[in-house]
Amino acid sequence: MIKLFHNIRKQLLEQDKISNYLKYAIGEIILVVFGILIALQINNWNQNRIEQETLWGYLNNISINIENDLKQASDLNFINEQLANNTQHFWRLRSKKDFTFTDYKATEDYLNILFNLESFEPNTSGFETLKTTGYLGKLQGTDIETLLLTYYESAAQVSKWENKGRTFLDNLLMENNKTNWGFSYEALFNLGRDSTAFTEIKDNYQKMLNAPTYDAAVVSHGYNNFLPSKLKLHFIGKSILDLINQHKLQASDQVMRSVALYKTDFSDIGQEEVVINGIIPKSVHILTDSNKGFDKLKFEGHENYLEFHINPNLNWAAAMFVVDSLGFNNRPSKDFTAYKKIQVELKGKTGGEKLELALKDKYDPDDGTESRVPLTLSKDWQTYTFDLQKDFPKANLKHLYQLAGFVVQDPKGMTLKIKNIQFLKE
Known part of the structure; x- marks a missing residue:
């Protein structure tokens, strides 16, 4: 092709057709520029395609993180619900005059669940990668950006609250352990295998159950305070998952209005x-x-x-x-x-x-x-x-x-x- 163009130019010059040569040269330049523009456009399309694939790869990783977060939140909510539902039963058992070995096992099961309750720890690895690589900026102005920022802000707040609650329970347990209740924890452990020793520690154990430290611990979970957080995380997280699964960046007006309600201020005027x-x-x-x-x-x-x-x-x-x-x-x-x-x-x-x-x-x-x-x-x-x-x-x-x-x-x-x-x- 290049040899063909060279021969044409040579013929035009030899025939002294300068005007035709100039027209031809201009056309050749336009053709070259046009080719360069096409190449650049193809390169841009390819680059955009690569960036979009990378972006959705990050979002897919985030969706896996959120799915695990929501499962963790549901599991924690279930445990908190069981604790809340059994609070009154715990109060009744600890005050029984005829406190039995079966009652002991029920109260011990309750306290083991309470004092070993885990905190909510969201997985932010996918979102942090999205931010550090600069790809979060490619979502600027989209609904999914708003949803992601709201979700991880809420998740961090829930995690902070839950960790404070965990610290509160740990401090209560440490305070309770400072008191000599007349039996050892080894004795409690052995009760699981030998109920005959129960009568020896029953009175002291029941006295411990009525201690102010246990009052505070049980009261703190007498109501399932985790449920509102679980509902909020579930709604926002599910909305993000739906958008990622559908390869969309914009949500419905109803979804965005619902998210806005979670940020409603505490003004004196009632909202709709x-x-x-x-x-x-x-x-x-x-x-x-x-x-x-x-x-x-x-x-x-x-x-x-x-x-x-x-x-x-x-x-x-x-x-x-x-x-x-x-x-x-x-x-x-x-x-x-x-x-x-x-x-x-x-x-x-x-x-x-x-x-x-x-x-x-x-x-x-x-x-x-x-x-x-x-x-x-x-x-x-x-x-x-x-x-x-x-x-x-x-x-x-x-x-x-x-x-x-x-x-x-x-x-x-x-x-x-x-x-x-x-x-x-x-």
Whole structure:
């Protein structure tokens, strides 16, 4: 090809056709430039392809880390749930007058689980690689960048809290070990093989169970405080996994709005959402209670709804969504006067379950006199809408404390599922 061009130039010069030669030379230059541009474009495409493959390789590694994190969080949540559910049983056993060897084994199992509880430790290796290699910058402005930053910020905070809790338990155990309880830990170990020695240490062992250090340790896990963290990590982590699996960088508006709720500030003005697709905003707290104690209601978080299981044989039971406060104020409240209605999306396990929806302001007494409206559930999701002024005349919307409460007075018990609770301005 080069030889052909050379012969053409030679012929044009020999024939003294300067103008034709110049046209030809310009064309040749354009052709060369065009070739260079094509080569550069191909190189850029190839480089971009390599960078994209590398980026998604990093993201795939992150997805493996997050999957393991979520499994770890679920396992820890399960253990914390078991501890919380068995707290009242522990209190009863340690105070029994006829404390038996079976009771000893039950309390010892509980304490072994409590004092050997692991902390949440997220795997950040994939995310750290993404940052150190500069590839995080290639996600700038995308939803997945926001989700990743939110997830690892939350994971670090949860890990910090859990490690503080672990240190707290370790310090309590060290403090407890300073006291001579009249038996050795070797004696406790031998009890697992020889129950005949149990009577010799029973009184001292039961005295230790009632020590203030054990009070503090058990109280610290009387409620499953890990559950909200697990729900938050699961939602954000699952959203990231879905995007990576679908090879997408942008999430739905609903996902991003839900993430924003986790960052809701603690202002005096109430926000619209109390629960959105099973997600609880940062400024909302869940309380449960019954005439026989809060542990008679089991609260679980699922992928897009919340579930309350109310045990039978209760005079009354309640699941409440209240205003949370970083300052731990007594009955913090918010101003909801801008809203006209409240809307809830619920269903029952079998359908036909009867309960009441209640709102309460910061001044309402805890005697059941707050405004309530009756509800009958379906076994399918159903939306119920109520007028705040008409249906809840006693609730002072300027200082609303209980944003939604579900009161059950059914001796058979029930399972209540909640997907959405929100206030409407129109």
